[in-house]
Amino acid sequence: MQNSEAMALSAALLAVAGGLTQRIHEGVLARGFEGVRPAHGFAFARLAPDGATVTDLAAHLGVTKQAASQLVDEMVRKGYAERRPHPEDARARLVVLTERGWACTRAAEEAAAEAVREWGALLGEREVRSLGRQLLRIAPHGPIRPAW
Amino acid sequence: MQNSEAMALSAALLAVAGGLTQRIHEGVLARGFEGVRPAHGFAFARLAPDGATVTDLAAHLGVTKQAASQLVDEMVRKGYAERRPHPEDARARLVVLTERGWACTRAAEEAAAEAVREWGALLGEREVRSLGRQLLRIAPHGPIRPAW
């Protein structure tokens, strides 16, 4: 494969990712959750199952723990998350989603599903599933970098 | 397709895009081009064929023309681009890549090709081409948003 082909593939991938991010963002806003930025989505994803510490979150997002702490401040202030004492480590705090945080997560899922459905209309359901499988196989495991 | 599946697909897509961005960025740095940020790559792509005005660039990147102008300042200062008088409009300036700018663009292409080759090792060349075709078909046409 030539370099220019690889570049075209890369450009398409980044364009699709950028468009998807914006679609999800708009969809979340349209569902009444204000003051949420795309970066929060990645935090929500990490907090969703059982909560996480600020340090976990920082590693997941690939930022400093100070930045992660500020992000949590903001999410707490806006009612999406709360800090609880950590059950096993008195230094740490467990950050968990509030009911509003869960609702926002569901809104993001709906918005994502909406965008993906449009891909289904263009490519067919079968191709979209194939796309998903391929992406899962090449997805990196390290921290997610929400900012370029 | 369920919402959770769409979310898994979206997460994989964003993770791949983030990883690719970082890989290209590192590859460009490793080839000796310092002080370049991922956002510059999108500017390079717009300038590459025949140059562009600051206003074109701003629309392409989805930022204000002031921000685009600052980006161009930086690229000029670092030797990647230069401003020329516009041949048809005395108000405008045509921003074009310097030789160093072209070299940096080629370095980015090489880095992208390197990353895509690794996908080829995982999925097979055939599947990677299929991935590229699918992505091209669902890629949005509007401005590219380099920041989430």
Next chain:
DNA sequence: ACTATATAGTCAAGCTACTTGACCACTTGG
């Protein structure tokens, strides 16, 4: 041809999300 409005670009100031550095509280290992 002349005026009015629109467009290309820059300068200046402000905002915001991040960074680095310093510090305290608690935990862990010799």
Next chain:
DNA sequence: CCAAGTGGTCAAGTAGCTTGACTATATAGT
């Protein structure tokens, strides 16, 4: 039980964006 390590926050600085104001040139209307 003390030394080093880890979780978290406070404070200050930075970089990349924004909004607002302005100049120079172009374009359209009469």
